[in-house]
Each structure stands twice: as structure tokens, then as C-alpha cells.
Amino acid sequence: MLKYLFSKEDDIPQGTAAIFFGISSIAWFVIGTGLGSFNAAKLAFPDLFHGLYSLQFGHMRQVHVHAVIFGWIAMAFAASMMYITPALGNTKLWSEKLGVWNCLLYNVGLCLALALLWSGVTSGREYSDHIWPIDLYIAFVMVVPWSLNVWMTIVNRRTQGIYTTNWFFAGCMFMTIIVFLIGNTPEWLHLTGLNEAYMTWWFAHNILGLLITPVAAAITYYIVPKITGNPLYSHRVGHLHFWSIVVFYSTPAAHHLMSSPLPEWLKSFASVEGVLILVPAVAYVCNILLTMQGRWALFVENIEIKFTITGVLLAIPLNMQGGFQQTRAINWYIHGTGWIVAHAHLALLGFSTFAEAASVYYGMQVLLRRKLWSASLANFHFWMLLIGFSLYWTSMTISGLIQGAAKIYEVPYVDVVIAEHPYMIVRWLGGTMVFFGNIIWLYNMIMTARAGDPVPVGRQPAEIAYTR
Amino acid sequence: MAFREYRIGCWMFGFALSLSMFVTIILPGLDISSMSSTKIALEKQLTYGWETGFNYYDPFLQGKDKPVKVVLTKDPMTGKAIDKTDAFVFPAGTHFPSGLTHDGILGDDVQKASEELGKIGQADEAQGGVFLVRSTADDVPYIEFATATKGWTADATLKAADEKLLAGSGKTMFVREGCWWCHTLLPEQTQDWQSFGRPPLVGDFNGESPTTFGSDRKAPDLLHVGSRNSSREWMVMHFFNPRLVQPHSIMPRYDYLWGDVDADGNAVDLPGWDEKYLAYARGESIYPPAVPMPAADSEARKLIDFVINLK
Ligand code: HEM
Numbered sequence: 001m002l003k004y005l006f007s008k009e010d011d012i013p014q015g016t017a018a019i020f021f022g023i024s025s026i027a028w029f030v031i032g033t034g035l036g037s038f039n040a041a042k043l044a045f046p047d048l049f050h051g052l053y054s055l056q057f058g059h060m061r062q063v064h065v066h067a068v069i070f071g072w073i074a075m076a077f078a079a080s081m082m083y084i085t086p087a088l089g090n091t092k093l094w095s096e097k098l099g100v101w102n103c104l105l106y107n108v109g110l111c112l113a114l115a116l117l118w119s120g121v122t123s124g125r126e127y128s129d130h131i132w133p134i135d136l137y138i139a140f141v142m143v144v145p146w147s148l149n150v151w152m153t154i155v156n157r158r159t160q161g162i163y164t165t166n167w168f169f170a171g172c173m174f175m176t177i178i179v180f181l182i183g184n185t186p187e188w189l190h191l192t193g194l195n196e197a198y199m200t201w202w203f204a205h206n207i208l209g210l211l212i213t214p215v216a217a218a219i220t221y222y223i224v225p226k227i228t229g230n231p232l233y234s235h236r237v238g239h240l241h242f243w244s245i246v247v248f249y250s251t252p253a254a255h256h257l258m259s260s261p262l263p264e265w266l267k268s269f270a271s272v273e274g275v276l277i278l279v280p281a282v283a284y285v286c287n288i289l290l291t292m293q294g295r296w297a298l299f300v301e302n303i304e305i306k307f308t309i310t311g312v313l314l315a316i317p318l319n320m321q322g323g324f325q326q327t328r329a330i331n332w333y334i335h336g337t338g339w340i341v342a343h344a345h346l347a348l349l350g351f352s353t354f355a356e357a358a359s360v361y362y363g364m365q366v367l368l369r370r371k372l373w374s375a376s377l378a379n380f381h382f383w384m385l386l387i388g389f390s391l392y393w394t395s396m397t398i399s400g401l402i403q404g405a406a407k408i409y410e411v412p413y414v415d416v417v418i419a420e421h422p423y424m425i426v427r428w429l430g431g432t433m434v435f436f437g438n439i440i441w442l443y444n445m446i447m448t449a450r451a452g453d454p455v456p457v458g459r460q461p462a463e464i465a466y467t468r
Numbered sequence: 469m470a471f472r473e474y475r476i477g478c479w480m481f482g483f484a485l486s487l488s489m490f491v492t493i494i495l496p497g498l499d500i501s502s503m504s505s506t507k508i509a510l511e512k513q514l515t516y517g518w519e520t521g522f523n524y525y526d527p528f529l530q531g532k533d534k535p536v537k538v539v540l541t542k543d544p545m546t547g548k549a550i551d552k553t554d555a556f557v558f559p560a561g562t563h564f565p566s567g568l569t570h571d572g573i574l575g576d577d578v579q580k581a582s583e584e585l586g587k588i589g590q591a592d593e594a595q596g597g598v599f600l601v602r603s604t605a606d607d608v609p610y611i612e613f614a615t616a617t618k619g620w621t622a623d624a625t626l627k628a629a630d631e632k633l634l635a636g637s638g639k640t641m642f643v644r645e646g647c648w649w650c651h652t653l654l655p656e657q658t659q660d661w662q663s664f665g666r667p668p669l670v671g672d673f674n675g676e677s678p679t680t681f682g683s684d685r686k687a688p689d690l691l692h693v694g695s696r697n698s699s700r701e702w703m704v705m706h707f708f709n710p711r712l713v714q715p716h717s718i719m720p721r722y723d724y725l726w727g728d729v730d731a732d733g734n735a736v737d738l739p740g741w742d743e744k745y746l747a748y749a750r751g752e753s754i755y756p757p758a759v760p761m762p763a764a765d766s767e768a769r770k771l772i773d774f775v776i777n778l779k
Contacts, residue, residue, distance in 0.1 A: 043686070046718045047711070050742070053724045058646025120529055120644040124521035124678035131522035162474065171481060178485070182493065186677065190519065192566050192573065193509070193673035194500045197681055202492065246481060250488040254496070259656035260681065261670040263499045269491075332658035336685040403685070407659045413688040418716045420686075 004100045014092050015367035017099025017149075021079035022360050022367075024107055026445055028071025030438045035064040037431040044424040054118075062117045062129045069212070070110055070138075073348065076356035077215050078106070081150050081169050083363045084222050088166050089157025094149050102145045109137050123187055125196075127204035132187040139180045147173035164238035168218030171242065175210040175250070179203060194262065201256040209249040209277075213347065216355040217241070217284050217315075220308050223358050224291050227305055227462050228298055233290035237283050244280040248273055255326035259335050267328075274326040281319035288312045302462050303378045304358040310386060311354030318346045333407070338420070339400025342393045349389050349434070357385070357441075364445060365461035370452030375465060377444040384437025391430025399423035504575025505567065506671040507609035510601045513565035513675035514556035514611065515777065520639045521678050525563060529644040531637025531770055533563055537777065538629035544598075544620045547628075553600065555614060555629075557622050560596035567675035568611070569593075574674060581610035590616040598625045638774025641725065641767050643680060650719070651690045652682035653778075665692035687719065694778040703772045708759045709745065725768040730760035 004012045041048055042057045049055065086093045093099060113134045116122075122129045130138065150169050154162060162170075181188075183203025186196040225232050232238060254262055254270035289312065292298075298305040321343050324330055334340065365372060372378055399420040406416040455461050505513075517534045518525075525533035536557045543550050558564065567573040568588055581604050582588045588611050591597050597615035604610060614620040626632070642648065655664040668691065673679055697703075702713060707725065710717035726736045744757040762768035 042720070043718055046720055050721065051739070056645070057720050058649055061646060061649045120646075121522055121527065122529070122643065122646075124643040124648075124680050126683055175485065182489070187521075190566065190677065192675045192677040193679065194503070194670065195497060196677050197673065197679040198496060198500065199493075200678070243480075243484070246484045247488065250485065251492050253492055256683070257681075259658060259667070260654055261657070261668055261672070263496065263670070266496050266499070332656065335656060336652060336683060338684070338686075341684055407656075407663075410659075410663050413663075414714055414716055417687075417718055421716075421718075424718075 004097070005104065007097075009095060009097050012096040012100065014086070014096065015083055016096050017093060017103060018079045018082035018363055019367050020100060020103040021075050021082060021106075022364050023445070024103060025072055025075035025079055025356075025360060026438070026442050028067055028075060028110070030435070030442050032064060032067035032072050033431065033435040033438055035060055035067055037428065037435045039064055040424070040428040040431045044421065044428050059118055059120050062122065062126075063114050065127070066117060066129065067110075067114055068348065070113070073212055073352060073356060075106065076360050077211075077219075078103070078146050079363060080219050080222075080356065080359040081146070081173075081215075083367055084219070084359070085150050085153045085166055085169055088163045088222065089153055089159055091153065091156055091158045094152035094156060098145055099149055102142070102149070106142045106146075109134070109142050113138070125186065125200040125203075127207065128184055128187075128200060132184065135180065135184050135187065139177060143173070143177055143180065147177060163221075164232065164235060164242065165218045165222045167239075167242055168214050168221070171246070172211055172215050172218070175246075176207065179206040179210055183207065194260075197257065197260065198254065198262060202253040205253040205256055206250060208347065210245070212352050214242075214245050214249070216311070216352040219359045220288055220312060220355050223304055223308050223355075223362060224288055227302060227362070227460070228292060228295040230291050230293065230295055233287050233293070237287045241280045241283040241287065244276070244283065248276040248279060252277065252326065255331070258326065258328065258331045271327050271331075275323050278319060278323045281315065281323070285312055285315055285319070298462075302465065303372070303375065303382065304362045304462065306379075306382055307354045307358035307361065310382075311351050311358070314346060314350035314354065318343070318351050321346065333404040334400055337400035337403035337407075338396040338398075338423070339404065342396035342400060345389065345396070346393055349385075350393065354385070357381075362461070364448065365452075365455065368449055368452065369455045370448050371455055371461055371464060373444055373447035373450075373452045377440055381437045381441045381444070384433045384440070388430040388433030388435075388437065391433070392427050395423040395426035395430065399427075500670075501572060502575075503671045503674070505573075505578045505609065505674040506669055507601055507603065508668070508672045509674040509676065510567070510574070510578070510609055510611055511554070511556075512672070513567045514599050514601065515633075516565070516636050516639050516676060517558075518563035518565055519677050520636075520643050520680075526640065529640050531634070531640040531767070534634070534636030534640065535559075535562055536626065537633040537635050538625060539631040539633075540625070540628060541630050542628055543618070544624040544628035545618060555620070555625055556599045556601075557625050557629075558593075558596045558599070559622050559626075561594060562596060564591065564593050565675045566677070574611075575671070577608045578610055581608050582612075586610045586612040587616040588613045596622045598622055633773040633777050634770040635774045635777040638770040638772070638777075641771040642774055643678065645722065645725075645771075647690075648680040648682040649684065650682075650687040652685045653679070653689070653691045654681040655689050655691055660689060664689035665695065690775065690778055692778060694776045698776055700772060700776065703775060704761060704768075705759050707768055707772065712756055712759070722768065722771070725766065725771060726760060726762050727766045727768075729763055730766075731763050732761070734760065736760055 039060055082093055082099055113130055123131050150173055154166050154170055185191055186199050252270040252274035254266045255274045258267055299309050402419050403416055515537050538555050540553045540555055591613045598620040600612040600614050602610055602612045655667045657667045705712045707722040709721050710719040723738055730736050741757055747753050748756045
């Protein structure tokens with residue numbers, strides 16, 4: 001990598017930035033899920049590893065969250081954008097050199113940011129935990145150069161139209177910058193009180209809704225047609241998806257604070273808008289599943305499609321939960337319980353991660369021009385992720401329902417803690433499976449780069465997956 | 469861009485996003501900002517000071533730049549007995565909460581009363597001073613700058629205090645140690661009244677930052693924990709090792725907040741304590757080892773002050 005930092009733009013092979021981002025994202029995936037599994041162990045057995053004071057749960061929780069969101073998810077997005085955007089524009093990335101620098105400074109910044117959170121230097125706001133100097137760094141050194149690369153590649157495209165995926169990429173990067181700058185106003189302007197609490201969740205809601213889910217969806221809009229060879233079922237529906245994300249997904253922030261004393265009109269408004277999130281959700285899921293028409297065999301045969309479509313299928317319960325759990329009728333029961341943790345992992349570890357894993361698998365093979373080193377290990381990774389996630393989701397959903405019931409019947413809290421204990425253990429086991437699966441993935445990818453069979457010019461990795 | 473449609477699309481995009489932000493930021497912002505402070509909000513501001521998360525004056529979250537809450541039973545100036553009074557002491561240089569330095573935080577009536585009756589206009593961060601929370605005859609709460617109205621200086625008040633609560637610094641520990649990943653500070657409006665007490669009102673937060681409501685509850689709500697349980701002895705044992713008082717607790721041990729020496733000046737020996745504790749857990753001794761009392765300037769003491777002060 002270092003040698004490309006100072007080479008001329010023309011000397012850097014196409015796809016270099018994407019490869020670096022891809023490798024980094026997998027490494028952060030291993031680190032992030034390892035931390036998650038460690039935290040889960042602490043919640044099941046608080047005295048396990050006692051004496052490791054530097055790894056306190058209260059400090060490590062936000063390190064896990066930011067390692068997986070900024071390390072794994074965002075870097076997998078960067079990797080995907082840096083090879084998909086040029087491919088769809090029939091051109092090269094605007095600047096590979098900027099991309100390589102971007103990747104280096106991204107990793108450096110992330111290490112610094114996580115080290116600060118680890119030592120307890122935090123703003124005290126969930127999801128915007130980073131302190132404002134780090135926020136500035138993230139916005140202007142990590143995200144703006146990345147966005148610039150995406151936008152300029154689209155502007156310099158050699159196709160006439162812009163495909164849906166690129167619409168999403170361009171729009172979501174813009175919205176992410178705006179959300180980042182405005183969502184951190186509590187820190188820039190020292191907002192206080194309910195304004196601060198509300199803006200904290202405005203940020204959290206919009207960063208999830210305008211970056212993490214739509215970009216994952218945009219990736220599947222590329223992967224599925226590309227690998228199945230079917231055209232996207234409907235571009236119109238794709239546009240419905242895009243516009244309804246912009247209009248409906250950017251408004252329900254207050255539904256995270258339904259039980260707080262925010263103005264009642266705001267909570268009702270948020271709750272109605274929240275149900276309308278089902279519009280982009282249904283449009284999206286139908287569009288992708290209908291694109292699969294006639295090619296469902298690939299769901300079994302092809303690893304990228306297996307990941308992508310599993311992610312899309314997981315988006316169905318995700319959106320059904322999301323649309324309804326924030327209405328007053330349901331929210332009072334499950335608010336602040338493990339149910340929400342299960343939901344968060346359904347979105348991030350279920351839907352989003354599966355989509356990105358597919359795109360990183362695919363991108364690495366295409367860019368390295370090498371076939372996967374081992375398809376069996378990739379399948380093993382898939383099942384570890386899926387089974388591990390299912391254990392996680394099921395156990396946390398059940399424990400959330402227990403907490404909800406305990407809330408109504410005013411059960412002394414420690415009895416809830418006792419009742420949740422078995423589920424905490426299952427969550428830990430499930431999460432650990434995900435972690436081990438990822439180690440296998442990292443190994444498989446390194447071996448692919450080193451020893452994978454070359455993909456002949458003009459062929460797709462998917463076509464030759466089973467030829468020896 | 470080439471296509472006219474894309475130009476129109478960009479305008480539509482900008483319009484949609486701006487409209488969404490107008491409805492979800494400007495309108496709620498105006499509405500929330502128009503809410504007047506309650507007495508609780510005034511007390512919280514004066515207890516927690518300017519900012520509790522990362523800030524210039526306390527970059528490593530050590531609990532610096534915080535006021536001290538004191539309980540008085542005699543007048544610091546005259547020494548005469550007075551009714552039990554809570555006073556908030558800002559040593560010279562301590563930064564004031566937003567409500568004292570910015571208009572539009574306290575709410576119009578509260579601000580007016582604080583300026584006219586409370587003389588907060590005379591307060592100056594460089595000099596420090598003492599504040600009280602009062603109510604007018606029509607029940608409007610206001611802040612009184614006791615240094616101006618009664619001549620109570622910061623030093624004299626600290627000296628005359630019966631009890632000092634380092635609850636402001638304690639909140640810094642609460643934020644830094646991530647207590648809010650398990651505990652909430654927000655009894656819900658629907659079901660929590662009986663177990664965790666009164667949910668907060670809209671004006672209870674003016675000037676507080678961060679509010680650290682917490683979102684995933686894995687443990688009891690703490691907003692009114694001081695009313696349920698105000699035993700310092702229990703808190704000391706519970707923070708040192710929650711399993712001493714609640715064998716099933718999943719709360720982490722906070723024994724490292726004791727620092728190097730305890731209240732009696734003896735070194736705190738955590739590994740040694742653990743060894744004895746394990747022997748007790750194996751049934752080799754009848755009693756668990758005694759928990760050292762935290763020193764007056766230890767982080768544990770500050771945290772306990774914060775928790776006890778959550779009434
Ligand atoms: C890509 C994968 C993952 C992502 C994106 C992710 C994301 C998150 C997020 C956003 C939260 C905050 C949830 C909330 O506030 O409601 C969280 C919490 C947590 N995650 Fe993960 N996670 C992932 C994988 C894992 C794994 C493999 C484990 C292992 C068991 C794990 C364990 C935890 C734990 C223990 C918490 C704290 C939950 C709590 O406070 O109750 N996560 N994660």
C-alpha cells in the first residue's frame with residue numbers, strides 16, 4: 001500500500017483503493033465482532049476476565065459499536081463504492097491516489113477514535129459518542145474525500161444515464177455529510193437539554209437510515225442483476241425506493257424517544273412517518289426478489305447471491321419490526337429492552353452485513369482477478385454468520401419480551417436479570433460463532449489473494465466457481 | 469449531469485431534504501426551546517455545571533470544572549442557624565451552566581425572576597460564587613446569586629457546609645464509565661411510575677448536557693434511586709463488588725475507582741482483596757473481606773455522591 005501513496009495516479013492499478021478498503025473492512029469486522037463477543041461474555045458472566053480493568057464493559061461497548069459501524073460497515077461501503085461506481089459509469093475511479101490516501105487516513109483516524117472511546121473520552125451521546133475534534137476528522141478527512149471520489153466518478157461517467165445504485169451512492173454520501181454536520185450540533189453549538197437529547201437521536205436515526213440501510217440496498221441493486229444476468233425488475237420502483245427514503249426515512253427521528261417528554265405532536269408525527277418507512281422497504285424487497293425470477297438456483301449455488309438474498313429476506317422482518325415497533329401501541333412494551341438490541345443487530349448484522357459481505361466477496365474476486373480460494377470455507381462462513389446471528393436475534397428478542405413483561409408486572413429488577421441469564425449466554429455463543437466465521441473469512445481472503453486461481457479475462461468469478 | 473431530469477432531480481432532492489429538516493429540526497427546536505425550566509432543571513444545571521461530556525476544561529473526563537453542592541444549616545456569613553438549605557458553590561473559575569450565561573435557556577419568566585430577584589446578572593465565572601434555587605410567590609422557580617444577595621462567598625460557604633456532595637464530578641464518572649449503557653435516567657411515561665418513580669417533565673432538562681437518558685435498559689432506572697436507597701454503606705459495597713450485596717447482579721465491579729489509598733490512608737490492594745473474596749466464595753471463610761471506605765477525593769466517592777443525589 002505504502003508504495004502507491006507517492007506514485008503517480010497513472011501508475012496505480014485500477015481497483016487498488018477498493019482492495020485496500022476491502023481488506024481493512026474484513027480486518028475491522030474480525031476486531032469488531034470479537035469485541036462484541038467479549039462484551040456479550042461480560043454481560044453473561046460479569047466476573048469473567050476480572051482484573052482486565054482496561055476492558056471494562058462500559059468502555060468497550062461503544063468501541064464495539066463504532067468498530068463495526070465505522071470499521072466494518074462503512075469501510076465495506078467505501079470498498080464497494082470504489083469499484084461499483086466506476087463499473088456502472090463505464091469509467092475509472094476519479095482518483096485512485098485519493099482513494100489510497102483516504103483508506104490510510106481512514107484507518108488511522110478510526111484507530112485514534114476508538115482509542116479515545118476506549119479510554120472513556122466520550123461526548124456521552126449514543127452513536128455520536130465521538131468527541132468533536134474526531135467528528136471533524138471523520139467528516140472532512142474520512143468522509144468528504146470518499147464522497148468526492150464517488151461524485152466525481154459519476155460526473156465523469158461514460159454512460160448517459162445514471163443507474164439506481166449510483167443515485168443512491170451519490171445521494172447517501174451527501175446526506176451522510178449533512179447528517180454528520182447537523183447531527184453534531186449539540187457539540188458544535190453546545191445545545192443542551194431536550195434539544196440535545198433529540199438531536200442525538202436525530203443523528204442516530206438518520207445515520208442508520210440515510211447511510212447504512214440505503215447504501216446496503218444500493219449494493220444489492222448492483223450485485224443481484226450483475227450475477228444473475230437479469231435486468232433490475234423495475235427502475236421505476238427503484239426510484240420510488242430512493243425518493244421515499246429521502247422523504248420518509250429522514251423524518252421519524254423522534255420515535256427513538258417515545259417515552260420521553262418530547263412534544264406530543266412530534267412523537268405522533270414521527271410515529272406516522274415511521275410506518276411510512278414501509279413504502280421504501282416494500283418497494284425495495286419486491287424489486288430485488290422479482291429480479292431473481294428464473295434464477296433462484298443461484299440462491300443455492302452462488303455464494304454472493306446466497307449472502308445478498310439472505311440479507312434481503314432478513315430485511316422483511318426487519319422492516320416489519322421497524323415500522324410497527326415504534327408506534328405507541330407497541331413501543332411502550334419493548335422500548336429500552338433487549339428487543340431493540342435484537343432489532344439493531346437484525347438491521348446491521350442481518351440485512352446490512354450480509355449485503356456488504358456479498359459485495360466484498362465479489363469485489364475482491366473481480367479486482368484481484370482471482371477465484372475464491374475455497375468455496376467451502378465461504379459456505380462455512382455463511383452458515384456461521386447465519387446461525388450465529390439467528391441465535392443472537394432469537395435470544396435477545398426473547399429476553400426483550402421478558403423485560404417487557406417484567407415492566408408491566410413490576411417484577412423486581414434483579415429477577416429480570418436472573419431470567420435473562422440463559423439468553424445472555426446464548427447471545428454470547430451466537431456472537432462468538434459470527435466472530436469465528438469472520439476469522440475464517442479473513443483467512444480465505446488472504447489465501448485468495450495469494451493462491452486463488454486466476455479468473456480468465458472476460459469471465460466472471462461466478463461462472464467458474466465450480467470449475468477446477 | 470447531461471440530462472435535464474438529473475438537474476430537476478437534484479433540485480427535488482434538495483427541496484425534500486430541506487423540508488424534512490425544517491419539520492424535524494427547526495419546528496421541534498422552536499417548540500422545545502420555548503419550554504420554561506422547572507425547579508429540577510435549575511437544580512440540575514447548578515449541580516452539573518457547564519458540560520459533562522468531553523470539553524476543553526476537562527478533556528479526559530476526570531470531573532474537573534464542576535461545582536459542589538452543599539447542605540447548609542447555618543448562614544455562612546453570620547453563623548446564625550437557618551433552615552436546611554441546598555447551595556451550589558462555584559469555586560472561582562468554574563464554568564457556569566448555559567442557563568446563567570445564555571438567554572433563552574431558562575424560559576422567560578424564570579429568567580426574569582432570576583435576574584430581578586436573584587441578581588444573577590452580577591455573577592462572574594472568574595470570581596465564582598454561591599447559588600440557590602428559590603421560588604417566587606406565584607411558584608416560578610428562579611436562581612438566586614447568594615454571593616450578591618446574601619454575601620455568601622464560595623470559601624465561607626464550603627467551610628460552613630454540613631455536607632458536601634461532589635455530584636457534578638460524579639456525573640462525569642457516570643458518563644465516562646458508561647453506566648448509561650445499562651441504566652436509564654428516564655422512567656418511562658407508561659409503566660415505570662410505581663417501580664422507578666415519576667417520569668421527567670419537558671422542562672426538567674433545560675441547560676443539562678449531555679442528558680444521558682440511556683436506551684438499552686439492563687438494570688434499574690436510576691433517576692430517583694436516591695429516594696429508594698440512600699445508604700452510603702450499601703453503595704460502597706455495591707460499587708466495590710455488586711455481588712457482595714446482590715449475588716445475581718451483572719453489574720461490573722467498580723473497585724478501581726477507589727484509587728490508590730482508602731479513607732484511612734491504607735493502600736487499596738485489589739488483587740489481595742480478590743484472593744480473600746475467592747476464598748470466601750469457595751466457602752473457606754465465613755465473611756467476605758471488608759470493603760475499604762473510599763477516600764474523600766476518590767472517584768468512587770464522587771460517583772456515590774452523584775447517585776445518592778438522584779432523588
Ligand atoms: C457486523 C456485525 C455487528 C454490528 C453492525 C453490530 C452493531 C451493534 C450496535 C449498533 C449495537 C448497539 C445496539 C443498541 O444500542 O441497541 C451493538 C451492541 C452490542 N453488540 Fe453488536 N454488532 C455486530 C455484531 C455483534 C456480535 C458478533 C456480537 C457478539 C455477541 C455483538 C454483541 C453486542 C453486544 C453485547 C452489544 C451491547 C448490547 C447491549 O448494550 O445490550 N455484536 N452492536
